[in-house]
Amino acid sequence: MSAIDWDLVRSSLWPLGRELLRGTLPLTAVSFTLGLALAVLVALMRLSGNRLISAPARAYVSVIRGTPLLLQLFIIFFGLPSLGVTIDPWPSAIIGLSLNVGAYASEAVRGAILAVPRGQWEAAMTVGMGRVTTLRRVVLPQAARIAVPSLSNTLISLVKDTSLVAVVTVTELLRQAQIIAGQTFEYFTLYGVAAVYYWVVSLVLSFGQTRLETRLSRHVAA
């Protein structure tokens, strides 16, 4: 008997692909966008000279990075209701993933901001820019280039981490593969197709990363 049931591969392509498009990719896009905004905020808080501002940011990063994402999802979805806070599956998933991206990406953003030479801040200040304008017009555009490789890794990890939200009853690619496999008992085939889907998405993102890096380093000396 063959390990791969090719008819099942063909017939499961669309059911799995649909959950990739409906579950995995939107979860990734929304969580990454929210997470990135959070990361910039947290990075700026951590760079603040005021400890009342930097300490909570540091604690947040420490807690999120120091505990499993799976456990964080459990707490949000199953734990919070006992405190009287009930959140639907999709929002729970997005909150969990965004908080996670925010913590990891904030370290990359912070490093990238610190890597922009002091002279850039000073030049911006001598032409009259304040701190906010300097950040927006001078520092963050340059930090973005520096942070791209690291943020790309965060994004690719996120695609795969979305598979964990099956535990809060959100259907996405992996959950759909489990459901079909449970009905057909063709575990190898279904999980194999799912793996190929994740892999292809990662490849596309890596390709996009290379293109973006080339584009952003246009104006930088080698």
Add this chain to the structure above:
Amino acid sequence: MSTPLLEARGLVKSFGANHVLRGIDVQVPAGSVTCLIGPSGSGKTTVLRSLNGLETPEAGTVRIGDVELDWAARPDARAVSRLRGQSGMVFQAHNLFPHLTVLDNVISGPVFAQGRPSAQAQEEARALLTRVGLADKADAYPVQLSGGQQQRVGIARALATKPQVVLFDEPTSALDPELVGEVLRVMQSLAADGWTMVVVTHELRFARQVADQVLFLDGGVVVEHGPPSEVLVEPREARTRQFLQRLLDPL
């Protein structure tokens, strides 16, 4: 003598135990060129950066036009940025914004900081680029320019906010020797146009030809100051003579 445009009194600044400025006085009349010379580490850069608040002296006052700051009174960020707005600065390492075109570098102050209309700022920026001989480089990025061209863009960027005083920190020290002249010539022509300039430099010929006064710094004090024909030609102080001697004959 009428009131100088820029006046600093009693500037004091330490980095830890290193007393870098020990009471510096500088007076710069409007439309004049002041050159700061002195050995490496004598505090020239720190003086310049105290004039625009990139450094925070512990004591002393700085006045440019009618904006005055008393460093001993620990001025807040607003007050410092008000003083900073009175001057422009040209850095040794140009510090151009690498992600912006030459034109956008020049309009960055007027548009991003002063909020002036972009079209008008662009027109003025193109005139400034013509002024420094780079009209055809408006759309280039800094990395595509030579060191001398980058520094001339730096000058145009510093002039674009229409400062009362332009501060130059060794603007030619990082350049290959053959590129020094193009930058000094631009500065000479700015001086001829009546810009008020304070220039840290080791270019003695430039100082002799262009400066109205020269200040010789050593050990955080102004050892000697006066017209270049005195300080550079017939210095009164032995330390000045030694320094000039070493500059003229490094071996």
